[in-house]
Amino acid sequence: MQLNRHVFTTSTAALLLATLILPFKSASAQTIPSLKDAFRKDFGIGTCLNNAQIDERDPKTTEFIARQFNMATPENIMKSALLHPKWDTYNFEMADKLVAFGKKHNIKINGHTLVWHSQLPPFIRGIKSPDSIRTFFTDHIKTVAGRYEGKVFSWDVVNEALNEDGSLRKSVFLQHLGDDYITEAFRLAQQAAPKTELYYNDYNNEQPKKRAGCIDIIKKIKAAGVRIDGVGIQGHWHVGKVPFADIEESILQYAALGVKVMFTELDIEVLPRNFQGADVGQRMTANEQSNPYVNGLPDAVQQQLAADYENLFKLFLKHKDKVTRVTFWGVNDGDSWLNGWPIRGRTNYPLLFDRNNQPKPAFEKVIALKK
């Protein structure tokens, strides 16, 4: 009897304690402040979305996304390999679902991407004639941009066309269509989607040489009388090494050309890497040191990550008249492509929410800027 009473009182006390502590340890989606609401008057807050999220496979995730974000970019499903798998076949199923998702949850969609050298349909490799490449290029832009006119808010018309030194990447499009292909892509997109915003998007284009190449692209498009509304700086950076001065200089220089500035794929890598950027073709070999935080992020790194995000958002707020959107490349750490690149199977922590959609110290710092 005495033993029973002991068990009862101990478990009741434990239950009471848990009731008191749990709401703080694991906040429900509704009690976590909303990023999109906090920054509503400043700029849009976006995320990329993967198949499971677009499919609404988990209602809690859907609710979380709708509460935190007002803009979204498809992580993969609007890339040409998926949208245009065969010469005369398009597959719009997932892209249509994405548009419906945006409408239902009041989230503006940024189409990603019409022209990119990567994730091209396999049949492209078999094409040797420039005329056929031009036909593919023209039909793809007209068909896709035309179908989603009035349904997406914007397009990354051309993605990652630059080398690090600011010269044009020798993509299949440059080789077969020549230097003017970027302007031509914007011209075609403008014709097919006259009311949709049109952007150029790249990584490392806050770095001086690549930025100069990016500025040339923007000037060339404008000189041809073609519309370009904005430039996307992807923002795949590394903890403790975020190039704040280059980012600020880029915001100023791009905005001076009369285009909107966006941070379109923001994440901050915390794992060892010997290069910056996001060239998916670049890989690293795993070794004993390459996956150090499987059991959790050390506090010092967590605090540095929080400070980096805080300083980034301070900068974005300082230039909120020029910055129109900040999009994270993933909803939470578990979703991030950085768990699989440039080494597969690592445990990375690059975003504001942990694997259970709980706010990290970086989130608290960012939100505190608006309190």
Ligand code: G3I
């Ligand atoms: O869908 C297939 C699946 O059928 C197959 O079993 C599996 C085996 O690897 O691959 C799956 O495709 C993967 C796809 O993501 C969907 O998960 C590809 O291998 C993988 O390469 C692909 O990675 C994407 C990467 O772009 C490819 O270019 C990442 O998710 C995506 O985050 C990343 O996003 C890019 C932006 O579009 C442009 N800027 C850089 C950014 C990061 O690389």
